[in-house]
Amino acid sequence: xxxxxxxxxxxxxxxxxxxxxxxxxxxxxxxxxxxxxxxxxxxxxxxxxxxxxxxxxxxxxxxxxxxxxxxxxxxxxxxxxxxxxxxxxxxxxxxxxxxxxxxxxxxxxxxxxxxxxxxxxxxxxxxxxxxxxxxxxxxxxxxxxxxxxxxxxxxxxxxxxxxxxxxxxxxxxxxxxxxxxxxxxxxxxxxxxxxxxxxxxxxxxxxxxxxxxxxxxxxxxxxxx
Numbered sequence: 302x303x304x305x306x307x308x309x310x311x312x313x314x315x316x317x318x319x320x321x322x323x324x325x326x327x328x329x330x331x332x333x334x335x336x337x338x339x340x341x342x343x344x345x346x347x348x349x350x351x352x353x354x355x356x357x358x359x360x361x362x363x364x365x366x367x368x369x370x371x372x373x374x375x376x377x378x379x380x381x382x383x384x385x386x387x388x389x390x391x392x393x394x395x396x397x398x399x400x401x402x403x404x405x406x407x408x409x410x411x412x413x414x415x416x417x418x419x420x421x422x423x424x425x426x427x428x429x430x431x432x433x434x435x436x437x438x439x440x441x442x443x444x445x446x447x448x449x450x451x452x453x454x455x456x457x458x459x460x461x462x463x464x465x466x467x468x469x470x471x472x473x474x475x476x477x478x479x480x481x482x483x484x485x486x487x488x489x490x491x492x493x494x495x496x497x498x499x500x501x502x503x504x505x506x507x508x509x510x511x512x513x514x515x516x517x518x519x520x521x522x523x524x525x526x
Contacts, residue, residue, distance in 0.1 A: 323413070325357040325465065327512025333373035337502035338483045339392065340377050349374035351506055353400075362411035362419075367404045367426065374398065375504050377481060390493035394482045397435040398504060400473075402451055404428030413459065413514075420459045427452040430473065436482040443484065449473040449504075457510070467510040475501050 332348035351373025358366045378393035410422035430449045455469030480502035485491045 323359040324515045324517065325355075325359065325512040326515070327355050327357065327465075327510055329353050329355060329369070329371065329508040329510045331506060331508035333375055333398065334505045334507075335375035335377055335396075335480060335502065336505070337377075337478070337481045337500075338496050339379055339387065339394070339481050343503075343505060348507075349376055351398075351508070353508075355510070355512075357406075357512065362414055363408050365406040365408070367402075367406055367428075369400075369402050369404070371400045371402075371506065372398065373400075373506065375480060386493070392481075392483065392494070395437055396480055396482070398432050399435075400430050400432040400449070402428055402430035402449075404451060406455075412457065418459075421456065423454065423456050425452075425454050426469070426471070432473075434480060436479070441479070441482065441484070442486065443477065443479045447475055447477045449475045455510075460511075463514045463516075465510075465512045465514060467512070468508070469510065470507050471505065473504045473506070475503060478502055480504060 330350075330352045333351040334343055334348050336343050351371055353369055353371030353373075355367055355369035357368075360366070374395060374397050376393070376395045379387040379390050380393070404426045405428055406424050406426040408422045408424045410419050411417065412419055412422040428451055430451050431446070432449055433446050435445065451471050451473050453469055453471030455467055455471075457465050457467035460466045478496045478498060478501055481496075483494055483496040485494050
């Protein structure tokens with residue numbers, strides 16, 4: 302059994318050496334949306350701007366790790382809803398989200414294969430994120446620091462020897478019901494501001510990405526000994 306593990310590790314190291322690590326530095330910009338008490342379904346009619354930066358480690362042509370920082374805003378208003386209950390509540394919110402995340406990406410095609418050039422690939426991603434929200438409430442009764450589970454899909458394209466462009470869509474599963482600041486406080490009717498504790502809020506991000514690739518060439522095998 303131990304010999305099989307050693308052999309597998311040697312294969313991974315050998316694949317990494319042949320591939321050579323490619324690191325990427327990039328920027329992203331797009332739109333951020335929300336789903337919760339004020340919007341039962343994902344609403345594209347009131348998107349807000351989001352922007353950020355990321356660092357991507359490409360371990361091989363299929364698997365990458367991405368570290369990102371982003372800031373954006375979500376907003377919604379009951380006046381945009383046809384629901385009489387929402388109109389009676391007459392609530393609106395603006396919430397700034399600052400997020401840091403680490404995600405694993407899987408490319409379906411061997412992107413930038415040195416022997417068989419591949420100019421684009423679809424990919425999927427998933428990971429974990431921490432975020433701080435800044436609602437308009439002056440003294441909220443809930444924590445502003447939260448955890449989310451990001452996951453989604455994307456496509457990226459070769460735009461030059463070192464440049465890449467891409468498009469991705471990601472959902473953030475949160476563990477809070479207060480992205481929209483719907484909570485019972487003094488002066489608020491609990492019939493309208495008591496959210497469903499079993500239905501957590503979500504936020505979504507759609508981005509265009511631009512990145513620059515830095516190649517790290519592996520040492521030739523005959524120089525190792």
